Amino acid sequence: MQVCRRCGTLLHIETPPGHHVAAVALGSNLGDRAGHLREAVLRLSDPPAVRCVKVSGLLETPPVGCPPGSPHFLNAAAVVETSLSARGLLERLLEIEADMGRRRVGEPPNAPRTIDLDLLVYGEEMIDEAGLAVPHPRMGEREFVLRPLAEVAPEMRVPGTGHTVAGLLSRLLERRS
DSSP: OEEOTTTOOEEEOOOOTTOEEEEEEEEEOSSSHHHHHHHHHHHHOBTTTEEEEEEOOOEEEOOSSOOTTOOOEEEEEEEEEESSOHHHHHHHHHHHHHHTTOOOTTSOTTOOOSOEEEEEEETTOOEEETTEEESOTTGGGOHHHHHHHHHHOTTOEETTTTEEHHHHHHHHHHHHO
């Protein structure tokens, strides 16, 4: 793993054969939000299948696309090294959500939640299957996703975009100004 001496961001991660580098977005807007995010990172770390390489700081943001009156989110991002397939990693994320009280069935879309985990990037792969889209199709539109990820992995390439995470964030901010 190479880390910038000046700012501490990831520059390059050497992975063993059969392993991939992936990026995961984390969010919580119910209860002990910071505690939920810490717990999710602990549960995500499952050596040797998943190793958290770097986790961003926390970013508080207003809810986007949520029912009126929804509480603000705390968001973060994690870069992981994994031997799981993209589908296997997604299943692990959904399992963590369920174990931490997230209910997807019977809830309105984007309802407040203890934990939300999204697979953003999985190596250089582009996947569009039932229930699995990588890179995450809306990550380039979401500052609450890009800002934490840019904190820890600004040079991570986002397949199919021709941009790094920092580049996508810059483009998003330019469009808004």
